[in-house]
Amino acid sequence: MEGLVMKSTGSWYIVRTEDGEMYRCRLRGKIKLKDLKVSNPIAVGDLVEFELEEAGESTGAIHHIAERENYIIRKSTHKTAHSHIIAANIDRALLVVTLVSPRTSFGFIDRFLVTAEAYDIPVTLIYNKSDLYDPETAQYQNQILKMYDQIGYSGIICSTVSGQGISEIKELLAGHKTLFSGHSGVGKSTLINQLSPELELKTSVISDYSDKGKHTTTYAEMFELAPDTYIIDTPGIKELGLVDIPKEELSYFFPEMRERLNQCKYYNCLHINEPGCAVLKDLKAGKISLTRYESYRSIMDETDNRR
Numbered sequence: 222m223e224g225l226v227m228k229s230t231g232s233w234y235i236v237r238t239e240d241g242e243m244y245r246c247r248l249r250g251k252i253k254l255k256d257l258k259v260s261n262p263i264a265v266g267d268l269v270e271f272e273l274e275e276a277g278e279s280t281g282a283i284h285h286i287a288e289r290e291n292y293i294i295r296k297s298t299h300k301t302a303h304s305h306i307i308a309a310n311i312d313r314a315l316l317v318v319t320l321v322s323p324r325t326s327f328g329f330i331d332r333f334l335v336t337a338e339a340y341d342i343p344v345t346l347i348y349n350k351s352d353l354y355d356p357e358t359a360q361y362q363n364q365i366l367k368m369y370d371q372i373g374y375s376g377i378i379c380s381t382v383s384g385q386g387i388s389e390i391k392e393l394l395a396g397h398k399t400l401f402s403g404h405s406g407v408g409k410s411t412l413i414n415q416l417s418p419e420l421e422l423k424t425s426v427i428s429d430y431s432d433k434g435k436h437t438t439t440y441a442e443m444f445e446l447a448p449d450t451y452i453i454d455t456p457g458i459k460e461l462g463l464v465d466i467p468k469e470e471l472s473y474f475f476p477e478m479r480e481r482l483n484q485c486k487y488y489n490c491l492h493i494n495e496p497g498c499a500v501l502k503d504l505k506a507g508k509i510s511l512t513r514y515e516s517y518r519s520i521m522d523e524t525d526n527r528r
């Protein structure tokens with residue numbers, strides 16, 4: 222049988238077949254892990270083949286994992302493994318942010334975007350709580366939306382109170398697997414529940430299956446919103462694991478810098494104070510956003526300190 226992994230803790234996996242049946246599966250024997258040291262060899266979003274342990278039972282053994290298009294990891298809580306795969310085969314990530322109550326920092330947004338670039342996952346920014354904006358904030362919001370849009374991160378302004386943007390988000394999700402992320406309090410759960418009124422019911426079905434009273438909130442879970450349309454919720458996952466990017470390569474993960482790299486005088490320009498730097502020139506000219514550049518420098522300092 223074939224199915225899609227809806228939840229993965231590392232010791233068992235909830236697999237959904239095309240007819241909508243759920244199976245609790247384990248790994249049969251050892252599947253080769255290549256060189257990646259992870260606590261869960263199979264992740265949410267993986268397509269797997271499995272066999273029923275016994276005819277008529279709802280437990281199975283997985284014997285094959287289809288090759289992944291992409292995956293995203295975080296640091297593992299296990300002592301023995303380096304990382305935990307949050308999800309695989311993601312079509313798009315939505316980062317829910319807010320300008321008010323609470324305000325999401327540019328640093329957080331840009332770290333998320335760098336990570337997504339590194340994993341090759343397109344991102345759309347969801348600016349929530351627009352019902353709380355005064356005219357000034359609304360204007361500021363438009364500037365920010367435009368700034369990110371120009372470098373390839375489209376945005377949708379939305380509100381779960383007024384309903385603004387909700388249908389646009391639904392359209393974006395249709396037919397895809399979409400990862401939802403965002404700081405606590407931005408309205409991620411409220412939004413997800415509005416996108417699918419039946420979701421709460423489905424959530425409880427999955428937890429009945431797997432949790433047995435134990436609370437494991439740091440595992441991503443996938444839900445079906447509509448046929449062929451899935452969302453991956455990441456409760457309690459604060460940040461995506463920022464892969465360790467050498468500082469010489471960091472600018473490659475900022476699209477607005479990447480497109481200027483071959484215009485810098487030095488091929489190994491770090492865009493800090495080098496003469497003939499195309500990034501600094503366009504930063505001064507206002508063609509590169511100062512907040513983006515500040516995030517670049519701050520991520521670079523962090524990597525320096527970790528080494």
Ligand SMILES: Nc1nc2c(ncn2[C@@H]2O[C@H](COP(=O)(O)OP(=O)(O)OP(=O)(O)O)[C@@H](O)[C@H]2O)c(=O)[nH]1
Nearest residue numbers: 349350353380381382404405406407408409410411
């Ligand atoms: N005014 C306003 N409040 C909202 C909106 N969306 C959500 N909220 C409120 O924001 C608060 C946080 O919403 P949640 O959905 O719990 O946020 P979350 O991001 O899931 O947070 P965690 O559950 O902590 O991860 C709640 O009080 C919501 O009612 C919105 O569009 N406008």
Ligand SMILES: [Zn+2]
Nearest residue numbers: 485490492498
């Ligand atoms: Zn440069």
